[in-house]
Amino acid sequence: MQFCQGHWDKLKTEIHSLGLGQFIAGSEEEMGRKLSAQADAPGGAPSKNTFDPLMNAFMAITQRALEVGGIGLMIELQTPPNPECPLCFMQQVHEQGCKIEGCTFTYEAWIGYAAKDQLDYAKSMGIVGEA
Numbered sequence: 001m002q003f004c005q006g007h008w009d010k011l012k013t014e015i016h017s018l019g020l021g022q023f024i025a026g027s028e029e030e031m032g033r034k035l036s037a038q039a040d041a042p043g044g045a046p047s048k049n050t051f052d053p054l055m056n057a058f059m060a061i062t063q064r065a066l067e068v069g070g071i072g073l074m075i076e077l078q079t080p081p082n083p084e085c086p087l088c089f090m091q092q093v094h095e096q097g098c099k100i101e102g103c104t105f106t107y108e109a110w111i112g113y114a115a116k117d118q119l120d121y122a123k124s125m126g127i128v129g130e131a
């Protein structure tokens, strides 16, 4: 699963605005290193050294999308002309099925929730202040 550039950038911006930008891996290599360190960690729990809020938030959103859309979602996302981005796809499905006139529902809210969860998590690890 992957996000479109727009949703990826939005998530990144959100993470930065919460002051967690410093923990985002600077390169794919670093991200890979963090992920494998996280997998090797006792209990699979991330620590200060493996914490990557961007990756974590992304995975939280894709997991949630799978919970909502079921395993069939994976197939839908790989079927052109459907968007590959789960947020874009679910938005499209919503708009097609929605009967509410002038509906402003958006899955983009998930980006904010996922980013906020990472902030709470970082606080619980004591790697960012309460401010």
Ligand SMILES: [Zn+2]
Residues within 6 Å of the ligand: 003, 004, 005, 006, 007, 085, 086, 087, 088, 089
């Ligand atoms: Zn998208």
Ligand SMILES: [Zn+2]
Residues within 6 Å of the ligand: 094, 098, 099, 100, 103, 104, 105
């Ligand atoms: Zn709606």
